[in-house]
Amino acid sequence: DAGVTQSPTHLIKTRGQQVTLRCSPISGHKSVSWYQQVLGQGPQFIFQYYEKEERGRGNFPDRFSARQFPNYSSELNVNALLLGDSALYLCASSLEGTTYGYTFGSGTRLTVV
Amino acid sequence: GQNIDQPTEMTATEGAIVQINCTYQTSGFNGLFWYQQHAGEAPTFLSYNVLDGLEEKGRFSSFLSRSKGYSYLLLKELQMKDSASYLCAVSLTGGFKTIFGAGTRLFVKA
Numbered sequence: 001d002a003g004v005t006q007s008p009t010h011l012i013k014t015r016g017q018q019v020t021l022r023c024s025p026i027s028g029h030k031s032v033s034w035y036q037q038v039l040g041q042g043p044q045f046i047f048q049y050y051e052k053e054e055r056g057r058g059n060f061p062d063r064f065s066a067r068q069f070p071n072y073s074s075e076l077n078v079n080a081l082l083l084g085d086s087a088l089y090l091c092a093s094s095l096e097g098t099t100y101g102y103t104f105g106s107g108t109r110l111t112v113v
Numbered sequence: 114g115q116n117i118d119q120p121t122e123m124t125a126t127e128g129a130i131v132q133i134n135c136t137y138q139t140s141g142f143n144g145l146f147w148y149q150q151h152a153g154e155a156p157t158f159l160s161y162n163v164l165d166g167l168e169e170k171g172r173f174s175s176f177l178s179r180s181k182g183y184s185y186l187l188l189k190e191l192q193m194k195d196s197a198s199y200l201c202a203v204s205l206t207g208g209f210k211t212i213f214g215a216g217t218r219l220f221v222k223a
Contacts, residue, residue, distance in 0.1 A: 048209050055209040
């Protein structure tokens with residue numbers, strides 16, 4: 001079975017641009033969560049989606065948005081990129097909520113220049 | 114607010130035992146997780162505690178005391194491949210948000 005897949009793996013963007021990151025969860029997993037991880041820090045919670053509805057949101061500005069599709073895949077959008085948005089963006093899938101733990105994708109490394 | 118504290122770095126010797134502590138103060142609690150993250154890779158699930166006590170899984174054990182807001186991860190018979198960051202994470206009430214500590218970088222030396 002395929003694990004959690006994320007695309008692209010690496011991305012370089014210019015300040016002010018917009019970016020879309022994609023995630024496909026493990027088959028059968030209905031919940032997708034997005035995290036931002038800056039080097040040397042733990043992952044910071046951005047969003048959780050379950051059954052295509054937003055169920056949780058972290059302390060990130062409105063420039064960050066996400067959605068989940070009928071096949072449970074998800075996109076994370078970030079508008080008006082700032083240098084500080086440079087990070088590893090991790091997608092995690094789970095059966096439902098976070099009670100049973102996450103399976104993480106390998107992440108998208110975003111560099112804003 | 115939500116806060117999870119873990120030591121920043123630890124060093125231990127191959128074959129030894131190491132205990133990584135985690136304390137948390139959160140507005141709700143639905144379970145505590147430990148993840149392992151090697152440099153440049155995604156975190157991988159190690160353990161889950163929802164009730165007080167010790168959970169053992171091979172060379173890894175995790176302990177939880179909900180009244181003290183305290184957990185530890187115990188690694189036995191350390192191997193060089195155990196050199197990684199270990200992340201303590203708390204699932205908040207409702208189960209739709211999990212917050213992570215900054216991680217403990219473990220260095221295993223020969």
